[in-house]
Amino acid sequence: MGSVAQEEMSKTPNAQLSTSNVQLSGDASTSNIKNRTSNILRRIVDLIVAGVFIYAGAIKALDPVQFASDIDNYKIFPWPISVALAFYLPWLEIFCGFALVVRLLYRGALSILTTLILTFTLVTIAAKVRGLDITCGCFGHASQNWSFPSHLATNLGILVALLALWFRGAPNGKRSD
Amino acid sequence: MFVKFSLVRQAVILAALAILPGTGEAIYFRDKISWRSSILPSELVTVDQARTWAGNVIWVDARPDEEFARDHLPGALSLNEDRWNELLPQFLAVWSPGKKVVVYCSSLSCNASREVARRLRKEAQLSDVFVLKGGWEAWLKKR
Numbered sequence: 001m002g003s004v005a006q007e008e009m010s011k012t013p014n015a016q017l018s019t020s021n022v023q024l025s026g027d028a029s030t031s032n033i034k035n036r037t038s039n040i041l042r043r044i045v046d047l048i049v050a051g052v053f054i055y056a057g058a059i060k061a062l063d064p065v066q067f068a069s070d071i072d073n074y075k076i077f078p079w080p081i082s083v084a085l086a087f088y089l090p091w092l093e094i095f096c097g098f099a100l101v102v103r104l105l106y107r108g109a110l111s112i113l114t115t116l117i118l119t120f121t122l123v124t125i126a127a128k129v130r131g132l133d134i135t136c137g138c139f140g141h142a143s144q145n146w147s148f149p150s151h152l153a154t155n156l157g158i159l160v161a162l163l164a165l166w167f168r169g170a171p172n173g174k175r176s177d
Numbered sequence: 178m179f180v181k182f183s184l185v186r187q188a189v190i191l192a193a194l195a196i197l198p199g200t201g202e203a204i205y206f207r208d209k210i211s212w213r214s215s216i217l218p219s220e221l222v223t224v225d226q227a228r229t230w231a232g233n234v235i236w237v238d239a240r241p242d243e244e245f246a247r248d249h250l251p252g253a254l255s256l257n258e259d260r261w262n263e264l265l266p267q268f269l270a271v272w273s274p275g276k277k278v279v280v281y282c283s284s285l286s287c288n289a290s291r292e293v294a295r296r297l298r299k300e301a302q303l304s305d306v307f308v309l310k311g312g313w314e315a316w317l318k319k320r
Contacts, residue, residue: 064202065210069295072215073288080212087203092195099191108187 042168049161050100053113057093064090074127092116100165114162121155124148216291222307224319227279235272237280237297239289240313250281250316256293269301281309281316 060067068086072079092112099109128148146154211217227234236253238245245255254271256264272278278297282289290308297306309315 061198061202064206066295068210069215069288069291079215082215083210083212084203087206088195088199091198091202092192095191095195105187105191107184108189108191111184111188112191 038168042165045161045165046100046103049113049158049165050097052097052158053093053100054097057090057097059090060086061090061094073132074123075130075132076123076126089116110162110166114159114166117155117159117162121152121159124151124155215288216294216308220294220306220308221310222279223310224315227277227307227309230277230279233275234277234279235268237268237278237290237293238313239280239282239293240287244283244313250313253281256280256297257289258292258296261296265301272303275305277305277307278303279307279309281312284312284314287312 064083064086067090068079068083071077071082071085077085093116096109096113096116099105100113209217214221236250237256238249238253239257240249240255241257241259242255245253245257249255254264254268256268278294280290280294280297282293290312294306294308297303311318
């Protein structure tokens with residue numbers, strides 16, 4: 001293909017033009033495949049992160065009494081604030097998770113989830129430093145026996161995924177905001 | 178699908194949307210949680226009240242093993258979260274229907290008694306479970 005094209009190129013200027021078009025279209029299709037793969041990967045990460053937050057939110061929304069108690073164990077807020085957060089935060093996680101799934105209010109959801117996971121991580125570290133023996137409450141009873149390192153590793157894993165979604169932008173180079 | 182909103186506006190919309198179901202849930206659970214105290218008033222019992230149940234009460238010490246070994250209420254059983262699976266069967270062997278269970282930990286600010294009481298209600302399906310107001314410290318003062 002390349003040698004035929006070179007011959008044609010030497011004959012006429014038009015042939016040279018058509019060869020560059022062939023090369024361009026080849027490059028474009030490679031780039032398209034890369035873009036598509038990248039979009040699929042990003043979509044998978046989107047769905048995993050969304051699934052994690054929807055699951056975590058749903059479990060806590062089903063048992064706000066337990067979640068209020070988990071927040072209270074961190075000894076940061078007075079009890080009424082812990083109760084208010086126990087009713088509010090799970091729904092915020094669920095709404096942001098769905099926003100990632102349907103890609104509506106996408107970057108707003110990313111910013112909230114990133115802020116939440118950063119806060120959860122800092123609060124967990126602070127609790128450990130203060131010597132508090134607590135269950136994280138992140139996934140209700142499922143996380144009751146999590147050790148501090150596994151709790152921290154999960155949070156950091158989610159944070160990395162969120163940052164990847166931030167820096168890779170929306171599919172096809174579009175920005176969703 | 179891509180809505181042209183600024184990042185902050187998007188975040189504010191999501192944050193505001195979450196208030197609605199959160200408020201609904203707060204109304205739905207209004208009888209199951211108190212906004213004033215982490216323990217419902219009906220689940221708290223004072224030392225004096227608990228003493229009137231003499232003979233019909235099981236005292237549960239939710240403090241760590243070392244503190245229980247050092248001293249505890251006369252006849253109290255140890256049931257803490259560190260050895261929950263091991264100690265729960267021992268507690269259930271002593272428990273009988275109609276008996277009131279009073280759980281205590283170190284002081285007014287400790288959470289262990291609240292957690293143990295909650296787990297007894299939820300996991301062991303017991304109903305008459307109370308938390309001792311002021312915990313071990315309150316008992317010492319009234320001894």
